[in-house]
Amino acid sequence: MRVGLFATCLVDLMRPEIGFSVLKLLEKAGFEVMVPEAQTCCGQPAYNSGERTASRGLAEKFLREFEMFDYVVIPSGSCGGMVLHHYADLLGDDPELNGRYEGLRSRVFELTDFLVNVAKLGEFDSKFTGRITYHDSCSGLRELGVKSQPRALLAQLPGVQLSEMKDCEACCGFGGTFSVKYGNISTAIVDEKCANIKASGADAVVLGDLGCMLNIEGRLRRTGDTRTQVLHIAQVLAGDA
Known part of the structure; x- marks a missing residue:
């Protein structure tokens, strides 16, 4: 069966190695993986900023590029939430497009x-x-119900000990354009997240969304923590960490 991998623009631009880790996992599971070369953004930044025309164009583009696959896999809760929930708002007024989307x-x-x-x-x-x-x-947890799945996967790794941090479900302060518009508030939120990570005694903080990853890693490094690894779960599972 064929899987279309939506790598996400952040992975493509900032951490392409995560995309290769995802590819290894999907191929190990026995799927033929295709990565449409023309893919770009899911449209979430535009949608969150009220730019409906731009975000709808990207939703239609996503539909054209991925509707032929048996499955589409996205290594990001925020992009997954955009596709699975907000595209309905963007495409719902066009019966033909909405039917294809559904x-x-x-x-x-x-x-x-x-x-x-x-x-x-x-x-x-x-x-x-x-x-x-x-x-x-936030998006993976609250929009997609991703909570037990990553922990079930990590539990299968004999070398891993899971140490839950305080307020593991609390926002890291990224929030896409929120961190740009409200930098001081975002910094206060991520400082609390970093404190909880350090208090857990973990060697690494693992997550499933690159926006959070970049935000947390950036703040840890800027405050002098060069020890704590910040890893996408795909990197850990695929043997790339």
Whole structure:
């Protein structure tokens, strides 16, 4: 069966190695993976800023590029939430487009949800040894119900000890354009998140959304923490961390 991998623009631009980790996981599960070369953004930044024309154009583009696949996998809760929930708002006034979208919608999955509930992958090449704490990204948790899935996957790794941080479900302060518009508030929020990560005693904080990853890692480094690793769960599972 063919999987269309929506790599996300942040992965493509900032951490392409995460995309390769996702590719390894999907191929290990026995899927033929295709990465449409013309893919760009899911449209979330434009949508959150009220630019409906731009975001609708990107929603239509996504539909054209991915509707032919058996499944679509997205290694990001925020992009997954945009596609699975907000495209309905953007495309709902066009019966033809909305019908095509609804035909695709049930085949779109966030990465860890896909690995647990569709691929049922139970064997990994992880080399990670140490204590991990997991950050629940807002969109993945609240829009997609991603909570138990990453923990179930991490529990299968013999070298990993999970140490839950205080307020693991609390926002890291990124929030896409929120961190740009309200920098001081965002900084206060991420400072609290970083304090909870450090208090957990973990060697690494692991998560499933690159926006959170960049925000947390950036703040840890700027405040002098060069020890704590900040990793996408795909990197840990695929043996790339």
